[in-house]
Amino acid sequence: MYLGDEFPNFTANTTAGKIDFHDWIGQSWAILFSHPSDFTPVCTTELARVVKLMPEFKKRNVKVIGISCDSLTSHFLWCRDIRSYAGCTLDESFPYPIIEDEDRIIAKTLNMLDKDEMDSKGMPLSARAVFIIDPQKKYRLSILYPATTGRNFDEILRVIDSLQLTDKHRVATPVDWKMGDDCMVLPTVSDEDLKKSFPQVKVVQVPSGKQYLRKTPCPKM
């Protein structure tokens, strides 16, 4: 599966009922993120952070769904721990679904198993994968971290901002960019069009003499 491909569709049992993944995404962006195992420490900190970030995801029209090789029964019990760790009251409903993938069918399809992490039956667990999928169901970005290394959700928000901004405007976001920082005008913007479309552009001079480093203030979303 390459970036730019349609993301594979699947049906799955989740804590919010059975879903067809593409139907569930609908007109939103989506983050599918896996964790190695319920009732383990790093996973709890991650899923609690996602609970607290729900307003940020909603603001960006992003749906979030978890997945691991545990059963729905396990997910439901563990959600109580996650809510507690996140500081929520236990009568609030859990704000995003978690998929059960006990037979590893989805984990294998999406190549997110970790050979270094086995369950008590010697079956490989899922790693810490993140897939970002756009409303056209296109696979746009991924990360794959091992069980030992919790993810950074500020970075995940940052890349969503970049993907959404660059879908709307003819710019790309440079290294270490954050929303509001200067952007780079795309190479496909002609010199003729440049000053009209990006009146505040600044071209950085480099030894090759080529005029490709064209910085512009961050466009408005």
Place this chain on the structure above:
Amino acid sequence: MYLGDEFPNFTANTTAGKIDFHDWIGQSWAILFSHPSDFTPVCTTELARVVKLMPEFKKRNVKVIGISCDSLTSHFLWCRDIRSYAGCTLDESFPYPIIEDEDRIIAKTLNMLDKDEMDSKGMPLSARAVFIIDPQKKYRLSILYPATTGRNFDEILRVIDSLQLTDKHRVATPVDWKMGDDCMVLPTVSDEDLKKSFPQVKVVQVPSGKQYLRKTPCPKM
């Protein structure tokens, strides 16, 4: 290719001569990172940032190598622009090699092409991939970003710190962790061993009553 597999070996022509990838890694950690195209804006900001971060990579025993579908001639000319953008003098040698992969053999093997980005001949370009490989040549972590979205090298340093720390100590790093922050004791550490090995451990109580959220101060590297 799953996390935990041996990372594929290959020979390649680079700006520092022909290499056997595993021999080149030697006893170091390695980062292989691809970019879509030489003489393009975001790539220049990224490779310049890596130039400036070389002391941080060296401190962590990490070798860095770039790759794209451009020729060595193109890489050599472009390196002058990168050095200039990074604020280096032009008589300094470029501090890391860049692989030429004009026939896309390595890009295909490592699944890092981006179908949304084509060159002038209609051939797909490489995306912004990062692969982290340990001194045993094991594939440990990856990210895959599209051309529009420059990477975050603070995040890359953060995950290297996590991988190296958790290789040495029986801990994992929670969500959004940075070096020095509290860690989580691994589930494989028994209750008997816990107090002896982690005298400052604090167990977070959760509704399930399970004792798996065991926080400890960050061990020394």
